Amino acid sequence: MALMHFLLLLFAVSIVSADEEPFIGVNIGTELSDMPHPTQVVALLKAQQIRHVRLYDADQAMLIALAKSGIQVVITVPNEELLAIGQSNASAANWVSRNVVAHYPATNITAICVGSEVLTTLPNVAKVLVNAIKYIHSALVASNLDRQVKVSTPLSSSIILDSFPPSQAFFNRSLNSVLVPILDFLQSTDSYLMLNIYPYYDYMQSNGVIPLDYALFKPLPPNKEAVDSNTLLHYSNVFDAMVDAAYFAMAFLNYTNIPVVVTESGWPSKGGSNEPDATIDNANNYNSNLIKHVFNKTGTPKHPGTAVSTYIYELYNEDTKPGVLSEKNWGLFDANGVPIYILHLTGSGAVLANDTSNQTFCVAKDGADPKMIQAALDWACGPGKVECDLLLQGQPCYEPDNVIAHANYAFDSYYHKMGNTPDSCDFKGVATITTSDPSHGSCIFPGSLGKNSTFGNFTAPSMNSSSDSSAYSIHSIEMRICSLVMVTGFLILGVVLI
Ligand SMILES: *[C@@H]1O[C@H](CO)[C@@H](O)[C@H](O)[C@H]1NC(C)=O
Ligand SMILES: *[C@@H]1O[C@H](CO)[C@@H](O)[C@H](O)[C@H]1NC(C)=O
Ligand SMILES: *[C@@H]1O[C@H](CO)[C@@H](O)[C@H](O)[C@H]1NC(C)=O
Ligand SMILES: *[C@@H]1O[C@H](CO)[C@@H](O)[C@H](O)[C@H]1NC(C)=O
Ligand SMILES: *[C@@H]1O[C@H](CO)[C@@H](O)[C@H](O)[C@H]1NC(C)=O
Ligand SMILES: *[C@@H]1O[C@H](CO)[C@@H](O)[C@H](O)[C@H]1NC(C)=O
Ligand SMILES: *[C@@H]1O[C@H](CO)[C@@H](O)[C@H](O)[C@H]1NC(C)=O
Numbered sequence: 060m061a062l063m064h065f066l067l068l069l070f071a072v073s074i075v076s077a078d079e080e081p082f083i084g085v086n087i088g089t090e091l092s093d094m095p096h097p098t099q100v101v102a103l104l105k106a107q108q109i110r111h112v113r114l115y116d117a118d119q120a121m122l123i124a125l126a127k128s129g130i131q132v133v134i135t136v137p138n139e140e141l142l143a144i145g146q147s148n149a150s151a152a153n154w155v156s157r158n159v160v161a162h163y164p165a166t167n168i169t170a171i172c173v174g175s176e177v178l179t180t181l182p183n184v185a186k187v188l189v190n191a192i193k194y195i196h197s198a199l200v201a202s203n204l205d206r207q208v209k210v211s212t213p214l215s216s217s218i219i220l221d222s223f224p225p226s227q228a229f230f231n232r233s234l235n236s237v238l239v240p241i242l243d244f245l246q247s248t249d250s251y252l253m254l255n256i257y258p259y260y261d262y263m264q265s266n267g268v269i270p271l272d273y274a275l276f277k278p279l280p281p282n283k284e285a286v287d288s289n290t291l292l293h294y295s296n297v298f299d300a301m302v303d304a305a306y307f308a309m310a311f312l313n314y315t316n317i318p319v320v321v322t323e324s325g326w327p328s329k330g331g332s333n334e335p336d337a338t339i340d341n342a343n344n345y346n347s348n349l350i351k352h353v354f355n356k357t358g359t360p361k362h363p364g365t366a367v368s369t370y371i372y373e374l375y376n377e378d379t380k381p382g383v384l385s386e387k388n389w390g391l392f393d394a395n396g397v398p399i400y401i402l403h404l405t406g407s408g409a410v411l412a413n414d415t416s417n418q419t420f421c422v423a424k425d426g427a428d429p430k431m432i433q434a435a436l437d438w439a440c441g442p443g444k445v446e447c448d449l450l451l452q453g454q455p456c457y458e459p460d461n462v463i464a465h466a467n468y469a470f471d472s473y474y475h476k477m478g479n480t481p482d483s484c485d486f487k488g489v490a491t492i493t494t495s496d497p498s499h500g501s502c503i504f505p506g507s508l509g510k511n512s513t514f515g516n517f518t519a520p521s522m523n524s525s526s527d528s529s530a531y532s533i534h535s536i537e538m539r540i541c542s543l544v545m546v547t548g549f550l551i552l553g554v555v556l557i
């Protein structure tokens with residue numbers, strides 16, 4: 060029986076492994092004083108070719124805005140709701156009906172995080188966590204959505220003790236009574252271990268033991284690489300060591316086929332005086348190298364070739380987050396959708412290609428007085444010395460022939476002529492900066508990289524989605540999480556068996 064089972068699993072590998080790819084997603088925290096409207100958030104995600112997001116709740120407006128976007132969405136049962144859900148399967152069914160059934164399939168919900176770092180932040184809720192997970196899952200089964208929507212719970216990597224060398228890592232034993240049933244659940248439902256990994260904190264707390272370069276995925280001289288003396292595996296970065304520690308900690312409890320998805324990882328770009336390594340350069344290096352690492356499919360030393368899909372923490376700087384200055388500065392973008400830094404991704408064909416992340420445009424503000432817009436247009440094409448020839452009849456930007464479309468082009472030209480400075484996009488308050496490329500047809504706006512601004516042709520199949528006119532696409536990295544998970548699981552199992 061067991062052998063038959065294994066053979067079936069191995070057989071499945073050959074079917075599904077060929078075109079499955081790891082992905083990079085982004086977490087969307089909302090503690091901003093001026094949180095962009097969900098439609099603006101989705102516009103930014105599309106402009107940046109971000110195809111996977113994780114929400115910290117199941118905000119209705121956000122789920123509606125994400126409908127038919129081609130973006131895959133992980134939603135969260137907030138910790139505050141866990142007690143109710145863990146004590147009543149009716150509440151769980153209600154939650155699933157409101158937040159999943161009501162939106163699926165228009166909104167492509169692929170997983171539910173039941174709580175967030177519950178074991179470390181709310182130990183008293185831990186006892187209902189397993190029930191909450193099971194009730195949510197049963198509600199999905201009842202709605203026939205359990206294959207499309209996976210259930211798991213993000214864990215802090217701090218529950219893994221003695222994480223180096225990875226081969227000796229184990230889960231904090233006092234959590235076993237909760238963790239073992241969770242691992243049973245993940246295994247039996249083909250789900251995955253959700254892990255939050257922060258080499259930034261590991262580095263900060265190591266008092267100099269962990270070199271900064273090792274945390275930032277920078278090349279290390281071979282004698283500086285960390286070697287696991289039991290396995291003789293060489294570790295060149297903290298991220299891989301943590302992922303392998305999780306695999307070993309699971310194996311220690313005899314779970315060897317549950318894949319890991321990293322639900323949070325990132326680096327702050329700014330910090331207080333006692334956080335000297337929260338810098339733009341380090342944040343850029345960490346996130347750029349992480350993205351390249353995931354897409355390069357290097358895998359980890361324990362599971363080479365099995366890339367670990369990862370959600371970057373996070374989309375926006377959250378200026379109202381309490382705590383130290385770095386807490387507010389983990390974002391890739393500010394509230395206006397302007398990148399905090401440009402990732403170095405050339406050649407990796409990934410999301411957030413560095414040459415597109417800095418694309419901003421200046422356009423007429425929605426609802427601004429058309430007379431003021433006309434006056435500003437006249438100024439831009441006159442004293443403002445913008446080349447407005449393309450707006451003439453017969454030229455590429457003549458159509459649509461209305462004041463707003465023409466002003467958009469003139470404003471954007473002026474803005475780029477002035478070096479994209481925010482104050483060059485004002486026009487007495489009728490203009491605003493946007494990240495959505497207003498180019499249309501052969502009217503390519505200044506600052507636009509045109510259709511080439513989508514990510515390199517990293518992938519084969521064309522996306523062919525009506526909502527996306529990009530010439531290139533990253534379709535093959537947006538397979539359903541669950542299929543990736545299955546593949547990963549099978550590959551791991553394969554490795555174990557061989
Ligand atoms: C809730 O649990 C009860 C008893 O365990 C069971 O009879 C019922 O079918 C469950 N309801 C749902 C919606 O799962
Ligand atoms: C292990 O978990 C228990 C219960 O949450 C906690 O009190 C303890 O501090 C943890 N041990 C370590 C070493 O983190
Ligand atoms: C794991 O499996 C081995 C061999 O079957 C067994 O000896 C060991 O007790 C198991 N460990 C746990 C934690 O279940
Ligand atoms: C990409 O993977 C190849 C082979 O797995 C490896 O040799 C190379 O160093 C990796 N590149 C990066 C940037 O990680
Ligand atoms: C975007 O590009 C402009 C120059 O085109 C540069 O001045 C600015 O610093 C860049 N922004 C970021 C966030 O790198
Ligand atoms: C993109 O990254 C490459 C290599 O990291 C760098 O040479 C190039 O200047 C970057 N482009 C922009 C627009 O920052
Ligand atoms: C896009 O790339 C093609 C080929 O590399 C080039 O001919 C074309 O001009 C580019 N388009 C834009 C808008 O940059």
Ligand SMILES: *[C@@H]1O[C@H](CO)[C@@H](O)[C@H](O)[C@H]1NC(C)=O
Nearest residue numbers: 408511514515516517518531
């Ligand atoms: C797309 O990929 C193919 C094959 O990998 C390569 O030959 C081609 O130059 C790439 N095109 C672009 C625009 O990157």
Ligand SMILES: *[C@@H]1O[C@H](CO)[C@@H](O)[C@H](O)[C@H]1NC(C)=O
Nearest residue numbers: 520521522523524525530532
């Ligand atoms: C896109 O899909 C439509 C209908 O599903 C199909 O007719 C068309 O050939 C597809 N285009 C590409 C490039 O695959």
Ligand SMILES: *[C@@H]1O[C@H](CO)[C@@H](O)[C@H](O)[C@H]1NC(C)=O
Nearest residue numbers: 131164165166167537538539
């Ligand atoms: C969700 O996205 C995956 C990957 O693109 C796709 O296979 C699946 O059909 C989508 N589901 C829905 C309901 O759109």
